[in-house]
Amino acid sequence: xxxxxxxxxxxxxxxxxxxxxxxxxxxxxxxxxxxxxxxxxxxxxxxxxxxxxxxxxxxxxxxxxxxxxxxxxxxxxxxxxxxxxxxxxxxxxxxxxxxxxxxxxxxxxxxxxxxxxxxxxxxxxxxxxxxxxxxxxxxxxxxxxxxxxxxxxxxxxxxxxxxxxxxxxxxxxxxxxxxxxxxxxxxxxxxxxxxxxxxxxxxxxxxxxxxxxxxxxxxxxxxxxxxxxxxxxxxxxxxxxxxxxxxxxxxxxxxxxxxxxxxxxxxxxxxxxxxxxxxxxxxxxxxxxxxxxxxxxxxxxxxxxxxxxxxxxxxxxxxxxxxxxxxxxxxxxxxxxxxxxxxxxxxxxxxxxxxxxxxxxxxxxxxxxxxxxxxxxxxxxxxxxxxxxxxxxxxxxxxxxxxxxxxxxxxxxxxxxxxxxxxxx
Ligand SMILES: *Cc1c(COP(=O)(O)O)cnc(C)c1O
Numbered sequence: 001x002x003x004x005x006x007x008x009x010x011x012x013x014x015x016x017x018x019x020x021x022x023x024x025x026x027x028x029x030x031x032x033x034x035x036x037x038x039x040x041x042x043x044x045x046x047x048x049x050x051x052x053x054x055x056x057x058x059x060x061x062x063x064x065x066x067x068x069x070x071x072x073x074x075x076x077x078x079x080x081x082x083x084x085x086x087x088x089x090x091x092x093x094x095x096x097x098x099x100x101x102x103x104x105x106x107x108x109x110x111x112x113x114x115x116x117x118x119x120x121x122x123x124x125x126x127x128x129x130x131x132x133x134x135x136x137x138x139x140x141x142x143x144x145x146x147x148x149x150x151x152x153x154x155x156x157x158x159x160x161x162x163x164x165x166x167x168x169x170x171x172x173x174x175x176x177x178x179x180x181x182x183x184x185x186x187x188x189x190x191x192x193x194x195x196x197x198x199x200x201x202x203x204x205x206x207x208x209x210x211x212x213x214x215x216x217x218x219x220x221x222x223x224x225x226x227x228x229x230x231x232x233x234x235x236x237x238x239x240x241x242x243x244x245x246x247x248x249x250x251x252x253x254x255x256x257x258x259x260x261x262x263x264x265x266x267x268x269x270x271x272x273x274x275x276x277x278x279x280x281x282x283x284x285x286x287x288x289x290x291x292x293x294x295x296x297x298x299x300x301x302x303x304x305x306x307x308x309x310x311x312x313x314x315x316x317x318x319x320x321x322x323x324x325x326x327x328x329x330x331x332x333x334x335x336x337x338x339x340x341x342x343x344x345x346x347x348x349x350x351x352x353x354x355x356x357x358x359x360x361x362x363x364x365x366x367x368x369x370x371x372x373x374x375x376x377x378x379x380x381x382x383x384x385x386x387x388x389x390x391x392x393x394x395x396x397x398x399x400x401x402x403x404x405x406x407x408x409x410x411x412x413x414x415x416x417x418x419x420x421x422x423x424x425x
Pocket of ligand 1: 108111
């Protein structure tokens with residue numbers, strides 16, 4: 001592959017044209033393995049950013065894509081509908097909380113978040129109330145587009161760079177009680193204070209349930225989420241849950257909100273929706289919200305992307321839902337969690353490690369120093385694994401089909417990295 005061209009001309013996520021880092025050429029992928037163009041196999045610990053839950057080159061997903069491409073790859077969704085979209089929305093309505101009855105299909109996670117925020121704004125506009133604020137948590141991540149970025153952690157997403165462009169929203173302290181720890185109800189103090197003070201201006205609370213992903217890989221206590229739901233009801237504020245990372249089994253439940261036995265007013269889904277094959281997202285809401293939005297001045301929900309409801313993506317998503325419906329993911333996620341619970345505490349004894357945590361098929365090793373990306377990436381590739389840390393966070397979210405020997409190899413690669421000072425800054 002022409003890596004020199006890539007280096008000179010192609011932007012990768014969050015990279016510099018001045019000092020580009022090494023990019024590894026992947027030629028094909030199969031099961032839990034990515035194959036470099038020299039034939040070397042890398043066991044994937046990232047599921048391509050939470051997405052490839054069933055692994056790569058999956059026969060059932062492939063078949064769905066082949067079948068659909070011979071029917072119709074894409075058709076506009078304005079005034080037209082098709083079976084793959086109908087089937088997918090039936091699946092999504094059946095598998096999510098009962099009140100969620102209306103689905104908006106969009107093209108990426110960030111757009112699903114934009115859509116959820118617009119729904120909340122239009123909801124209050126229709127009710128004749130002017131509410132323009134959102135309340136969210138520190139350490140959150142909701143995407144890279146402007147509205148999504150405005151509710152993402154202000155320091156992580158460098159709000160200072162976009163001063164004047166980004167609307168100012170409210171950030172409450174993120175909960176400190178970890179998922180497996182004792183619940184400390186003071187975790188809700190700041191959130192409660194901000195909601196009490198500003199509720200008349202707040203259109204919705206938006207947060208990631210149970211696991212805060214790209215903003216810090218934090219796993220918090222379900223009682224926090226229960227408290228948030230209770231307070232939103234008390235103050236009459238909508239609750240948007242962003243399950244783009246956590247949805248479809250990753251935390252050991254089909255959706256992370258199930259850990260807290262609560263239901264959202266609006267739900268954002270993406271990432272694993274197509275099993276990692278194609279970009280597709282969905283925003284679901286209740287009949288109350290949908291009908292209020294559409295009963296307002298606009299008379300409709302004001303959004304409609306070109307590739308909305310792409311049939312090819314919907315067909316693959318349906319195939320992914322069929323695999324999930326078999327239920328094997330539950331035992332698989334549980335087995336991965338048990339292996340993390342056994343192995344990660346052993347890594348915690350290393351002087352470079354400040355914390356380890358896990359939930360479902362997510363394992364995190366937090367280090368005292370930020371990683372040296374170039375060196376640690378080279379180490380991982382040398383060890384035959386694909387792990388992409390950020391900052392002080394080395395984390396795993398492998399495909400659900402990963403076997404114990406795959407997980408062990410991933411953990412071992414992190415363990416050996418800890419003994420290489422050059423892997424850290
Ligand atoms: C990845 C992610 C997004 C953004 O999704 P994109 O498809 O990258 O736009 C939003 N919210 C959460 C929680 C995510 O993990």
